[in-house]
Amino acid sequence: MSSISPSANDRPDVVEHDATPDVVSATIRRLADASALQTTAFLPLRAIGFWAAICLPFVALALLVNGYAAENGGVFALLLCANVTALVLGRNHHAE
Helix, strand or coil: CCCCCCCCCCCCCCCCHHHHHHHHHHHHHHHHHHHHHHHHHHHHHHHHHHHHHHHHHHHHHHHHHHCHHHHCHHHHHHHHHHHHHHHHHCCCCCCC
């Protein structure tokens, strides 16, 4: 009984062990690129959050002084939520 089995080169689902370091290094490079992209994407958000967290309390103070906050409590509550969101986004901002 003779059976002929295809070699590893003929079967695309078979991965030889020699290719494993290349696959691992390619995966590490992709993850590093994704990490760099994520860091780059969040830099402007952190900066905007940082500066918004500084400016929004002055807007809230102006609304309180003018009496607008008492008339429109919902708008003032949204402003406070925006300030908390800006604080969270901008907490790790470092000027470079």
